Structure formats: C-alpha cells, structure tokens
Amino acid sequence: MPEVKIPIITYTGINQQVEHDDPDATLLDCSISNQIPHIHECGGNGLCTTCRIRVMEGHHNLNPRTVKEQEIARARKWDPSIRLACQSYAKGDVSIQRLVWTSSEINKLQLETLPEGTAEERAIAILFCDIRGFTKMTSENSSFDVAHILNRFYTVLGDPILANNGIIYQYVGDEIIGLFGVSGGMRDKTSKDAVRAALGMQYAIERLNHLELEAFDVKIKLGIGINFGKAYIGHLGHPKHKQFAVVGDPVNTASRIQSYNKIAETSILISDSVLKGMPENTIEIGKKFSSQMAGHEHQTKLYELKGFKEMDIQLELQRSLDYLLRNEEDFANKFYTRVFEKSPEVRTLFKNNMTSQGKLLTHMLGGTVYSMSRPEHLTLGLKLLGESHARYGVLEAHYPIVLSCLLETIKEELGDYYSGQLIIAWEKALTMITTEMKKYA
Structure with a gap:
C-alpha cells in the first residue's frame, strides 16, 4: 500500500510548519494543539470571524465552505482565499496567514457590517478626548521626542477604547475620537463601555505622567466628553476612495461637551443621554451643568463623571x-x-x-x-x-x-x-x- 502523506500546515508570517495528522481536526484545532496563538473569540463555533485566515497556497486541499462560512463570506464580501479556521479541514499541504493577530484588532471587524456608498442611522456613543498640555511639550522638546511621546499617547489612550469594544475613529492633532456600538447592541452596554473607556484613559494618563513624562517636566491632563445618540454611519466618499465616516448632530455635540470641560474645570463630562443609558446607581456623579450648545436652541444637561460607585472588574x-x-x-x-x-x-x-x-x-x-x-x-x-x-x-x-x-x-x-x-x-x-x-x- 502507498504511504499516506501527512499534510503540512505552513504558517506564513512566523515561518512555522507543523504536521496535521488528524483529519477530523480543523485548522484552528491544529493551531491550538501546536501552541500557536490563534484568536478565536467564539470558541471556534463559527459565530464570529476572529479566526479568519488567508489561504496562500493549497486552497484545493481544504473542504468547501460550510453553510456558516458561506453566509459570513457573502455578507462581508470575502474573496475565495479567506476562510474561517474553525470551519476548515485540510486533506493536503496548506499555507495560511492568520489575519487577526491581536485582540485590539477585533474591533475593526465591526466596520465590515457597515453599508457601502450610503449611510445607515445607528445609535452609538461618541467619545472625544483632548490632550491638554501637549503644546508646551512640543515647544520645549525635540521633534523626535515629541513623536515618541505622541505615539505613546495614542497607544495608552487608544487601548481603553479598544478594550471596551470601541473603534478609534480619528486622531485629530492631539485629539482622539472613539465610537461605541457601531455594530449594534444594547444602549446600557454601549454607554457603560464608553464610560469605562473614559475612566481607563484617565488612569492611563496618570500612569504615563508618573512613569514616562517626569523627564520632560510636563504633566498632561485630559478633557473627555461623551454623548449618545443616532448618527449616520457608513463608507462614504468618491466611488474610488470611500472612507468610514460618521455624520450627525450627536457627534458635534460630543465635541462641544469635551470643550466644555475647560469652562467647567472638569476632566470628564457626559450628556444626559449617556446618563439615561447607564444602569441605575452605577456611576458617581460630581458637578452638574446646563448649557446651550452651539447650533442648539435647547439646554443640554451635563454631568461630571467621577467613577463607578462599586468596583468594576473590567x-x-x-x-x-x-x-x-x-x-x-x-x-x-x-x-x-x-x-x-x-x-x-x-x-x-x-x-x-x-x-x-x-x-x-x-x-x-x-x-x-x-x-x-x-x-x-x-x-x-x-x-x-x-x-x-x-x-x-x-x-x-x-x-x-x-x-x-x-x-x-x-x-x-x-x-x-x-x-x-x-x-x-x-x-x-x-x-x-x-x-x-x-x-x-
């Protein structure tokens, strides 16, 4: 009898090859059994797309897409080379590339649910964060040092957004904009995710001031504003250059709430729409304000966010x-x-x-x-x-x-x-x- 050849799975990017001798095991099972980090948030049940791979070679050595895969691939407009590792079985040599390398990248996958060429109205939380004191640092330090510290800002202030199922929408100078609930979800969770992200950003900047900025003789402060409301979201622009965009009054209001911190001498302000979305008695509120925002004929109620009333494990x-x-x-x-x-x-x-x-x-x-x-x-x-x-x-x-x-x-x-x-x-x-x-x- 001819010798049965054991399939070889090649992982590009890490230049690692492993034998795959179990025909009943998926490519995700192969990664796990060989201690190769491979993200799979839903536990390999085909309910998410985090274990996705690109098949570089040997596409013909994999099983056809399962029904679950076909539905996902159709909805997200995947080309034939993209597969779910949890739904793929190898009968011969295959070369693959993992497409989601870190947990923070998972949030970007929400953008695949957005319409192309049109905007769809969705209820989201919008967070604007402004870095205060940055101008002094740029004027007193070399451009190399400023670029290094700015990258650290973007990392430590972006992580809390990503860790709470948010998307980093834009960096505008020394301002970061985060969005929560882009792919849907309950209002209370979306609001709580945004609030937790804001508090996490505050913790992060305190640690950065203490550990890394002492040598620069500067102390950075934040101004954060959070609003909740319906905005239009989609991939918009020239037919050959469409970009993810968010348009609507709730976005403009969030920016103005952030700016109001300077007048109120606060660090984090949330709107009444955010407070209404929070589970009762969840957060500690400080000062309260009422202001007529630019472009509004009505007063907007604002609340200083101090923290959670009880320990939030996340x-x-x-x-x-x-x-x-x-x-x-x-x-x-x-x-x-x-x-x-x-x-x-x-x-x-x-x-x-x-x-x-x-x-x-x-x-x-x-x-x-x-x-x-x-x-x-x-x-x-x-x-x-x-x-x-x-x-x-x-x-x-x-x-x-x-x-x-x-x-x-x-x-x-x-x-x-x-x-x-x-x-x-x-x-x-x-x-x-x-x-x-x-x-x-």
Missing part, C-alpha cells in the same frame, strides 16, 4: 494589563517557575519549548480580558480553552495551583502599582475563568 483588569504584561517573557517565566515548584509532575505536559508556551499564556490572558467586553463569546471561548487543556493532560486538581501561581505572579509584577482592590479584581476574574475551564477537565 476596568481594574484593563488598567493594569499593559503594566502587568510590559515584559511578557518575564511574566511567563515567573509563572511557570512557580507552577513547576508546586507541582513538578506538570512539567511533563509541556512538550514544546517554553518560549512558545509563554507567548501562548500571555496571549490567552490578554485575550480573555479583551473578550470580557464581548460576553456573548467569552463562555464559548473558555469552553474551547478548557477542552484543549484537557487534551494536553491538565487535570481538575491542577487548576487551584494555576490560580494561586497566577495571582502570586501578578502581585510580584505589579509591585508599586499593586493595590488590594486590583488583586481582588484579578482574583475574581481568574476564579471565574478557571472555574469555567475546569468543567471540561
């Missing part, structure tokens, strides 16, 4: 994630050292190199925090993680060890940034995560 995790994983390799090494000390037999479960395993750990940790803003996918994703860990040989008895080692490593890495509330938030979140995964051990 906010606590988000505001510490960047600091926690600033050195991902170091974090992973410390975690696995603790695990192997407490449970030496676990070391035999790790057959691949620990560098790859460490990248997978931090990828999973960061991805789970981001997935909390999309709870409809979180449980399914944890189910797949639990099942895959069971295949590795992880037992129910291992999960308490993993939980304690993660918390100890988090405490060590946070250092001066450590607070009791922050650890409580991580403990609650990790307990939920490990409890859900443990069900499949």
Whole structure:
C-alpha cells in the first residue's frame, strides 16, 4: 500500500510548519494543539470571524465552505482565499496567514457590517478626548521626542477604547475620537463601555505622567466628553476612495461637551443621554451643568463623571494589563517557575519549548480580558480553552495551583502599582475563568 502523506500546515508570517495528522481536526484545532496563538473569540463555533485566515497556497486541499462560512463570506464580501479556521479541514499541504493577530484588532471587524456608498442611522456613543498640555511639550522638546511621546499617547489612550469594544475613529492633532456600538447592541452596554473607556484613559494618563513624562517636566491632563445618540454611519466618499465616516448632530455635540470641560474645570463630562443609558446607581456623579450648545436652541444637561460607585472588574483588569504584561517573557517565566515548584509532575505536559508556551499564556490572558467586553463569546471561548487543556493532560486538581501561581505572579509584577482592590479584581476574574475551564477537565 502507498504511504499516506501527512499534510503540512505552513504558517506564513512566523515561518512555522507543523504536521496535521488528524483529519477530523480543523485548522484552528491544529493551531491550538501546536501552541500557536490563534484568536478565536467564539470558541471556534463559527459565530464570529476572529479566526479568519488567508489561504496562500493549497486552497484545493481544504473542504468547501460550510453553510456558516458561506453566509459570513457573502455578507462581508470575502474573496475565495479567506476562510474561517474553525470551519476548515485540510486533506493536503496548506499555507495560511492568520489575519487577526491581536485582540485590539477585533474591533475593526465591526466596520465590515457597515453599508457601502450610503449611510445607515445607528445609535452609538461618541467619545472625544483632548490632550491638554501637549503644546508646551512640543515647544520645549525635540521633534523626535515629541513623536515618541505622541505615539505613546495614542497607544495608552487608544487601548481603553479598544478594550471596551470601541473603534478609534480619528486622531485629530492631539485629539482622539472613539465610537461605541457601531455594530449594534444594547444602549446600557454601549454607554457603560464608553464610560469605562473614559475612566481607563484617565488612569492611563496618570500612569504615563508618573512613569514616562517626569523627564520632560510636563504633566498632561485630559478633557473627555461623551454623548449618545443616532448618527449616520457608513463608507462614504468618491466611488474610488470611500472612507468610514460618521455624520450627525450627536457627534458635534460630543465635541462641544469635551470643550466644555475647560469652562467647567472638569476632566470628564457626559450628556444626559449617556446618563439615561447607564444602569441605575452605577456611576458617581460630581458637578452638574446646563448649557446651550452651539447650533442648539435647547439646554443640554451635563454631568461630571467621577467613577463607578462599586468596583468594576473590567476596568481594574484593563488598567493594569499593559503594566502587568510590559515584559511578557518575564511574566511567563515567573509563572511557570512557580507552577513547576508546586507541582513538578506538570512539567511533563509541556512538550514544546517554553518560549512558545509563554507567548501562548500571555496571549490567552490578554485575550480573555479583551473578550470580557464581548460576553456573548467569552463562555464559548473558555469552553474551547478548557477542552484543549484537557487534551494536553491538565487535570481538575491542577487548576487551584494555576490560580494561586497566577495571582502570586501578578502581585510580584505589579509591585508599586499593586493595590488590594486590583488583586481582588484579578482574583475574581481568574476564579471565574478557571472555574469555567475546569468543567471540561
């Protein structure tokens, strides 16, 4: 009998090849079993498109698109080379490229739901953030230093938008505009996502002032305005150069609310429409204002946002994630050292190199925090993680060890940034995560 050739899956971009000897396993299963980070928010159930790949070679060696894939591909106008890894099975050699590399890129996929050439009215939250004190820094420092710091601004202030299912719409000089609810959703969640993003931006700039801007002798402040309302959204412009655009009075009003911070001497102001969308007794309100905005004949009620009344777990995790994983390799090494000390037999479960395993750990940790803003996918994703860990040989008895080692490593890495509330938030979140995964051990 002729020898059966085992298919080879080639991952372009990381120049890695793996044998795929299980015909009943999808390409996503192949990634997971070989410890290759591959985003799959819905747990590989074909409910999202985050595991999408581009087939570079060997398209004929894959199964035809499933019904789920056909519907998604038709709606999002995919060319034949784009597939869902969770729906694709290889019968021969295939070369693929993962198209979504980080959790922050997932938000951009919302734009695929927007109409081409026309605008569609949707209820969204709009956040305008202005960086105060930037002019002084630009006049007193070299252009190289200014460019470096500006990129840091865009990163640390953009992350809270992306972590809360928002889209960064524009950078206008020293101003950032974020949109929430672009692809739909309940008003209370959309409003809460925007509020959490604003508070996260405030935390981020405080950390940036403390850790990175002291050498520049400058302290940056923010002015943030949030509004909620119906705006027209779509890909608009010249037929050969259409761009994502948002048009409507709620957008202009959000900009004016942001500017009103200067008059009110506040940092974050929200409109009455945002407050009405928030669950009752969720946020702490400071000063209240009433102003007639330009172009309006009516008064607009504004409220100073001080914070959440009770600890918001997502906010606590988000505001510490960047600091926690600033050195991902170091974090992973410390975690696995603790695990192997407490449970030496676990070391035999790790057959691949620990560098790859460490990248997978931090990828999973960061991805789970981001997935909390999309709870409809979180449980399914944890189910797949639990099942895959069971295949590795992880037992129910291992999960308490993993939980304690993660918390100890988090405490060590946070250092001066450590607070009791922050650890409580991580403990609650990790307990939920490990409890859900443990069900499949």
